[in-house]
Amino acid sequence: MLSVKITPYLSVSFKRKLKISMSKIKKIAVFTSGGDAPGMNACIRAVVRTGLYHQLEMVGIMQGYQGMIDDNFKPMTAHSVSNILQIGGTILKTARCLDFKTDEGMEKAYQNVKKQGIDALVAIGGDGTFTGAERFSNKYNIPIICVPGTIDNDLYGSDYTLGFDTATNTVIEAIDKIRDTAASHDRLFFIEVMGRDAGCIALRAGISCGAEAIMLPEVDTAIDELITKIENGALNKKSSSIVIVAEGDKNGGAYNVAKLVKEKINFYDTKVTILGHLQRGGSPSAFDRILGSRMGFAAVNALLKGETHKMVGLKGNAICLTSLSEAIHFHDFKLEDDLMEMAVILA
């Protein structure tokens, strides 16, 4: 893995000379694609302002790949990204675009990118966005740098993805509220959180809220095992309980888990809450604002250094680059063993 070392304190005029002489890139387009995530706006702002600082022309593509196909481009100025740091979602809008998966769709997108005179792209999104980016840049030889923007935190090459911290805090706030009513009514709650393939939100929220059990896509939890946990809790005088179910849990989601549990125990009044898309919204946390700014800044600098087909990531506290193919295809992404063990012991 290659680390990008950005020297922070070079004088402005020296840096400007360096950039202009070294890169052929004059116009960069930025877009967001796939599920939105808090912090995307901070990243867009950083990409635009870093590019302008380097005297580049900056463009935003509306609705991700869909906007590329539909020729929906808009010039970006410093003012276009004013007052957006604190806003959730993405000012460039986003979409899950099926047309881009076809050769015709991709060709249309390329013709529009060419017509706009765009030399390089910054794509902000998750693995679906990266897969499109890799195919597009391979086929048409356009430099591209990706930024991991997804609440799921499921990309190899970055300890954190943009939006994950805010989403986890949103989930924690919601579960704390549910805990109040669960305790008041002596109820058992099954709370479903996002995460089709990754249980990062479920695990961290579970630890933070003291959930009695956490059901994760990464772990096959048998219903009988869950029932034993709930029964043990009741024997230990727990009058209410919270079970967090990641949407990708193999038992089929919170409603199904609740149904299976209810068939075997009847001493709790049970309720189900699906937190759903509220997890994706809201003002980004300080962490996501800074992460988005750092990643956007690093993405433009990487392009100007001649990098392409890479994802900007955060490892430890350092910005690094990972090849797109590794970020997409390397699935050795694991939940931390100590968190998994601790979650069981502390519950």
Ligand code: F6P
């Ligand atoms: O953003 C990622 C994610 O939130 C997943 O956890 C979830 O399964 C999915 O998006 C939902 O996507 P959509 O908004 O397209 O239904």
